[in-house]
Amino acid sequence: MNEFLLIFRKENESRESQPSPEQMQASIKPWQDWLGGIAARNKLVSAGNRLHAEGMVVKPGNMVTNGPYVDIKEAIGGFTIVRAEDFDEATEMAKACPILTAPWNGSVEVRMLMEREL
Amino acid sequence: MNEQELLPHLFRTEYRKIVSVLCASFGIEHIETAEDLVSDTFLAAAELWSLKGLPPNPVAWLYTVAKNKTKNLLKRDDLFRNKLSPEIRYHTAASELPELDLSEQNIRDSQLAMIFTVCDPCIAPEAQIALALNLLCGFGVQEIADAFLTGREVIYKRLSRAKEKLKQEQIAIEKPVAAAVGDRMDRVLTALYLLFNEGYYSMVADSVVRKDLCAEAMRLAYLLTEDAITDTPAVNALLALMCFHVSRFDARTDERGEIVLYADQDTRLWSPELVGKGTFYLNKASQGTQLSRYHLEAAIAYWHTRKEDTAEKWEAILQLYNQLLQLEYSPIAALNRTYALSKANGKEEAIAAALQLGLSGNQFYHSLLGHLYTGIDTAQAIGYYEEALRLAHTPAEQAPLLRNLERLSNPAHESHNP
Numbered sequence: 001m002n003e004f005l006l007i008f009r010k011e012n013e014s015r016e017s018q019p020s021p022e023q024m025q026a027s028i029k030p031w032q033d034w035l036g037g038i039a040a041r042n043k044l045v046s047a048g049n050r051l052h053a054e055g056m057v058v059k060p061g062n063m064v065t066n067g068p069y070v071d072i073k074e075a076i077g078g079f080t081i082v083r084a085e086d087f088d089e090a091t092e093m094a095k096a097c098p099i100l101t102a103p104w105n106g107s108v109e110v111r112m113l114m115e116r117e118l
Numbered sequence: 119m120n121e122q123e124l125l126p127h128l129f130r131t132e133y134r135k136i137v138s139v140l141c142a143s144f145g146i147e148h149i150e151t152a153e154d155l156v157s158d159t160f161l162a163a164a165e166l167w168s169l170k171g172l173p174p175n176p177v178a179w180l181y182t183v184a185k186n187k188t189k190n191l192l193k194r195d196d197l198f199r200n201k202l203s204p205e206i207r208y209h210t211a212a213s214e215l216p217e218l219d220l221s222e223q224n225i226r227d228s229q230l231a232m233i234f235t236v237c238d239p240c241i242a243p244e245a246q247i248a249l250a251l252n253l254l255c256g257f258g259v260q261e262i263a264d265a266f267l268t269g270r271e272v273i274y275k276r277l278s279r280a281k282e283k284l285k286q287e288q289i290a291i292e293k294p295v296a297a298a299v300g301d302r303m304d305r306v307l308t309a310l311y312l313l314f315n316e317g318y319y320s321m322v323a324d325s326v327v328r329k330d331l332c333a334e335a336m337r338l339a340y341l342l343t344e345d346a347i348t349d350t351p352a353v354n355a356l357l358a359l360m361c362f363h364v365s366r367f368d369a370r371t372d373e374r375g376e377i378v379l380y381a382d383q384d385t386r387l388w389s390p391e392l393v394g395k396g397t398f399y400l401n402k403a404s405q406g407t408q409l410s411r412y413h414l415e416a417a418i419a420y421w422h423t424r425k426e427d428t429a430e431k432w433e434a435i436l437q438l439y440n441q442l443l444q445l446e447y448s449p450i451a452a453l454n455r456t457y458a459l460s461k462a463n464g465k466e467e468a469i470a471a472a473l474q475l476g477l478s479g480n481q482f483y484h485s486l487l488g489h490l491y492t493g494i495d496t497a498q499a500i501g502y503y504e505e506a507l508r509l510a511h512t513p514a515e516q517a518p519l520l521r522n523l524e525r526l527s528n529p530a531h532e533s534h535n536p
Contacts, residue, residue, distance in 0.1 A: 029437070033463070036440025040452040041474050047444050 001083050003045055003113040004090040008099040009074040010106030012053070019103060030098035035080070038093055043083045050078040077106065087112065125167070128176060129160055134256040135225045136184050139218060141253075142228035142291045146235060146284045155191065159184045181220045188218045229254065230345055231291045233338060237306045240287045245280040246309045247316060252277055255334040265316065265327050296347050303348065307356050307412065310335050314360050318367075325371060332367070336360045343399075354403035355412035361396030362419035365389040376517040385425050393423045414442040418454075432461035449475075453482050457489075465490050481509035485519060492526065500526050 019027065038044045053075065057065045077099065084090035087110065094108040133156055140152035162183055163176070173179040236249045251257040251265065263273045294302045317331025339357040342348040369387035372378050400416050418438045421431050439455035452475050460468030469490045477483035484506035491499035503523050510516045 029433075032437055032440040033459075036436070036443055036455060037459075037471050037474075039440070039443035039447060040455050040471065041476060042447040042452070044444060044447075 001085060002090075004082050004084055004087075005111045005113055006048075006080045006082060006090070006094055006097065007109040007111065008077045008079065008097065008104075008106060009109065010077045010099060010104045011073060012075050023103060027098070027103070030101075034096055034098055037096070038080075038082055043093070045081040045083055048078060048080040051076055074106065077104070081113070124172065124176060125160070125164060128163075128180065130256040132177060132180055132256075133160065134254055135229065136180070136220065137253060138228040138232040139220055139225055140184075140188070141235075142224075142231050143218065146289055146291055149281055149285065151191070155187050156184060159187060185218045185220065226341070226344070227293060228291070230341060230348065231293045233306055233342070234294055234302055235284065235289050235291045237302070237309045238284065238287070238289045239305060240283055240289065241280050243309065243312060245276050247313050248273055248276050249280045250309060250313060250338070251331075251334070254338060257334075261327075264324075265320075265331055293345070293347065299347055299350070303342075303350055303352065306342070307352055307410075310339050311356060311412070313338075314363075318363055325375070329367065332360065332364055336364070343402075351403045351406045351408045352410040352412050354399045355410055355416045358396045358399035358403055359412055359416035359419050361392045361399060362416060362423055365392035365396065365423060371514075374517075376514050379518060380422065388423065388425075396420065396423070411442060411446050414438050414445065418442070427461075429462070432458055436462040449477050449480055450482070452477065453480070453486050457486060460490055465494060469494070479509075481506045481515070484509065485522075488519075488522060492522070496526055496529075 035044065035047050039047075054066070055075075059065070082090060082093055084093065090110050090112075094110050097108050098104065099106040099108055136156045136159070137149075137152050140155065141149055144152065159180055163180060167173070167176075232254060233250075236253055237246055241249060248262050248266070251262050252259075257265070259270050259273050259277065262277075263270045266273065314332055314335035317328045317333075317335065320328055320331075336357065339353055339360060342350075342353045343357060366383065366388050368389075369383040369385070370378055378384075396416070397420070400413075400420060403413055403416065418435055421435050421438075424431060436455065436458040439451060439458055442451050443455055456468050456472045456475065459471055469487070472483070472487055472490060475483060484502045488499050488501075488503035488506060491502060500523060503519055503526070507516060507519045507523070510519060
């Protein structure tokens with residue numbers, strides 16, 4: 001069994017496109033149902049976390065810039081780690097992720113974790 | 119209570135107290151001496167009381183005799199005294215023989231300390247429960263064997279090995295200090311949870327024994343809530359969970375000992391008093407920021423005490439199971455979550471989720487799918503119920519499955535049992 005990092009990306013939010021508190025509340029259920037479903041198969045390694053929109057980028061030469069980043073349209077909104085036999089199974093899990101649907105309409109990047117060397 | 123009933127009752131309630139105080143006073147290495155001494159005390163009571171009738175205060179009589187026997191042991195047994203007296207945690211002068219402190223406070227402290235000793239990680243969980251029943255609950259070998267539906271020999275060996283281990287490892291009998299309570303409490307709560315479940319879910323032992331196990335687990339949890347150091351949010355949540363579950367105890371089986379499914383239970387047999395108690399402890403558990411699996415399970419159990427089949431109820435239960443599974447996976451939580459999913463989001467979604475659970479060796483997986491396919495695909499439903507039947511061990515487990523199969527293969531009958 002391998003571990004896969006699922007990275008959720010969505011379009012950067014403008015001030016106007018930020019969800020209302022009611023929308024935020026309603027958005028909890030699909031995520032909890034999705035995570036609960038993976039956990040019920042004993043395939044959840046870490047529910048991970050959601051990320052705030054703002055951030056900083058540090059580059060060589062003590063260059064620090066503010067996010068969100070003009071050069072990328074999509075920002076990372078959160079991550080989860082799951083257990084799966086292979087990419088097929090991990091991708092199947094990702095296909096049910098709420099980030100792919102409204103209001104987010106984002107994407108999931110599926111990456112296999114390297115095994116830690118003992 | 120007459121003498122014939124009183125003695126077994128006192129054995130159950132007092133044996134554990136005196137043994138705990140003796141062990142806490144002399145150390146776990148003398149557990150056998152302690153047990154022999156208390157057994158002798160009860161033997162003396164049985165002989166004398168049957169001849170001369172009950173003393174005015176039987177408990178005080180037992181304590182006095184136990185104290186005297188302790189003194190005699192110290193007087194008589196040079197080896198015991200010389201080797202051990204310096205170790206004894208008494209504050210009396212070395213020249214006088216110490217008196218066993220059987221005050222209410224010391225009994226409580228000793229029992230509390232003993233809970234932590236029994237739940238030491240050097241003892242395997244299965245043995246911890248047998249040991250807890252023996253040392254903390256005053257169950258005899260036969261009673262424990264009945265509870266586990268196994269032979270006396272098995273339990274006897276399990277207990278001796280566990281006691282030997284405690285002696286070898288020289289496990290101290292002491293109440294944890296506040297700073298160290300967290301880790302050790304987790305193990306204690308797990309043991310009490312297992313003890314309770316043994317009583318609540320066992321389909322083999324008879325209902326008197328099972329109720330006893332539940333009551334003992336609750337008594338020990340209650341003991342923990344009585345001490346400032348061990349009165350944590352998690353233990354209150356565990357006690358709340360136990361109260362909510364036990365409130366339905368009598369409704370869960372019918373007069374033939376068969377399981378009555380939740381939806382078919384007679385709510386008049388539910389106990390509002392225990393629901394009230396559970397609510398009290400759940401509120402107490404909610405003080406603080408700690409959220410344990412017991413909090414989530416207690417909240418789930420709370421919703422089950424409300425009979426109305428509302429959308430709000432099943433949505434709440436589904437979300438609690440989602441959280442519980444993210445905290446800790448268990449097959450039973452996965453199956454229950456899928457049932458809640460069917461009530462909240464519909465059967466189609468629940469079937470898809472159920473098929474991915476990977477629990478095809480579990481009879482409840484098959485009976486869940488049987489239930490989910492009922493009304494959608496009768497052939498599938500029958501197939502799953504039949505597989506569940508094949509995996510069911512006892513007549514009590516088989517009976518509801520047979521009833522469901524009967525309903526499915528006889529649709530005319532079904533209209534009477536919607």
